[in-house]
Amino acid sequence: MSLLLERTLTGAGMWSGVVSRGKRLRLTDIEGGANVGMLLYNALERHERYNMPDTLKGQHIFYLRAPYCLHSDMGRLLASITEDTVGWHDTVCGHSNAAGVLAKYGDHDYQHARNEWYRNARDCFLIELAKWGLGKKDLVPNLNWFSKVVADEAGKLSFVPGHSKAGAVVELRFEIDTLVVLNTCQHPFDPDPEYRSHPVKLEILEGDAPALDDPSLTIRPENLRAWENNETYHALRF
Amino acid sequence: MTESTLDPANASYRHVIPAGDWWVHEIKRGETLRILDLEGNQAADTLFYSAADPTDRYSADGTIQAQQALYLTTGTKLMSTEGNVLLEITADTCGRHDTLGGACSRESNTMRYAHDKECMHACRDSFIRGAQEWKVELTKRDIACNINFFMNVPVSPEGGLTFADGISAPGRYVEMKAAMDVVCLISNCPQLNNPCNGWNPTPVEVLIF
Numbered sequence A: 001m002s003l004l005l006e007r008t009l010t011g012a013g014m015w016s017g018v019v020s021r022g023k024r025l026r027l028t029d030i031e032g033g034a035n036v037g038m039l040l041y042n043a044l045e046r047h048e049r050y051n052m053p054d055t056l057k058g059q060h061i062f063y064l065r066a067p068y069c070l071h072s073d074m075g076r077l078l079a080s081i082t083e084d085t086v087g088w089h090d091t092v093c094g095h096s097n098a099a100g101v102l103a104k105y106g107d108h109d110y111q112h113a114r115n116e117w118y119r120n121a122r123d124c125f126l127i128e129l130a131k132w133g134l135g136k137k138d139l140v141p142n143l144n145w146f147s148k149v150v151a152d153e154a155g156k157l158s159f160v161p162g163h164s165k166a167g168a169v170v171e172l173r174f175e176i177d178t179l180v181v182l183n184t185c186q187h188p189f190d191p192d193p194e195y196r197s198h199p200v201k202l203e204i205l206e207g208d209a210p211a212l213d214d215p216s217l218t219i220r221p222e223n224l225r226a227w228e229n230n231e232t233y234h235a236l237r238f
Numbered sequence B: 001m002t003e004s005t006l007d008p009a010n011a012s013y014r015h016v017i018p019a020g021d022w023w024v025h026e027i028k029r030g031e032t033l034r035i036l037d038l039e040g041n042q043a044a045d046t047l048f049y050s051a052a053d054p055t056d057r058y059s060a061d062g063t064i065q066a067q068q069a070l071y072l073t074t075g076t077k078l079m080s081t082e083g084n085v086l087l088e089i090t091a092d093t094c095g096r097h098d099t100l101g102g103a104c105s106r107e108s109n110t111m112r113y114a115h116d117k118e119c120m121h122a123c124r125d126s127f128i129r130g131a132q133e134w135k136v137e138l139t140k141r142d143i144a145c146n147i148n149f150f151m152n153v154p155v156s157p158e159g160g161l162t163f164a165d166g167i168s169a170p171g172r173y174v175e176m177k178a179a180m181d182v183v184c185l186i187s188n189c190p191q192l193n194n195p196c197n198g199w200n201p202t203p204v205e206v207l208i209f
């Protein structure tokens, strides 16, 4: 698969872009311990967006791994997880905000910290969303790639430190033209008392739409029905 | 389980939301909202907004993050997207409520059940109508992840997620006190494809004290 774009995101890096159907987005946790907060929207109908509840209840899961899919709020698939060396990614705990980062890591001014300035995921999301005409109304529960959070019987949550190792990879295949908005701020439950930005490599690769026997479509009948909804959407539109 | 000290005879407002219907109403700071499961195991899909600014609205992930817990019960602070406390649960005779499962929609019914389920009634349509009735400019963009009062969606330590049989029963209720002026939007779930409600949507009652 030919490489279309390669970037290394450092210091609470942000990125957004439209990735068309079939193309792959590959994220690599360069040093281990990274977190990538991500929101996804249908590139042409931006009110259609990633939906955490439909993704979880459509697949009877609490966390994400290959070959599960990312569902939109319109009964369709936005993307499928085609490769994953991590095995557990969070999508229920949300993202950091300015008050939380200040309380956890203290004040930190730009004049001294420069590009290691303490950023928060909410600000990063809002900055990138604004460039595509989106805003606060479009903030919904996001994905947190590379982060593992488990629940006990009572529903109490705990973050699993050291889950993602150096070189860990997750790759998505887009099933519809998708606006991707992401940042590399720490997970809100990361217990590290230090603010540490972890570098992440981002690659966009050429690729094709899946065959009907693709593991992402066969793992749950819900995924196949959502993919059929995608096919209808594409047949009517293009 | 925490019983309420409030007497329904003293409620300033009472309204029964029929099965499948929606309700939108303002709750002033300091007032208490009780949602009463009249016949048991009925999903009351609920959204809250700041009355002054609908972009500051209930946040499922923010609420989970603030509690570091998945289930809602007495003591849970219902958080907004701006990090404000909207309401706090002060009494609960059901024991746990869900905020992971979201609302049913006609579109997600085609994914979850079958393509020919598209013409069945669904919570998101009710939410959209209720939101528009409150403010004309509100659209689907303003409908985010909600609370499912009286629903049990347990997560296993291994990461499985199930829609378990209801743990509610006739007469169980949940009560929450408003920390700011909020607007409450309820879709009394019309879902006919899910065993949680025994395939039988029933009314819920709302009381304000």
Ligand SMILES: [Zn+2]
Binding pocket: B043, B045, B103, B104, B105, B122, B123, B124, B189, B190, B191
């Ligand atoms: Zn419903």
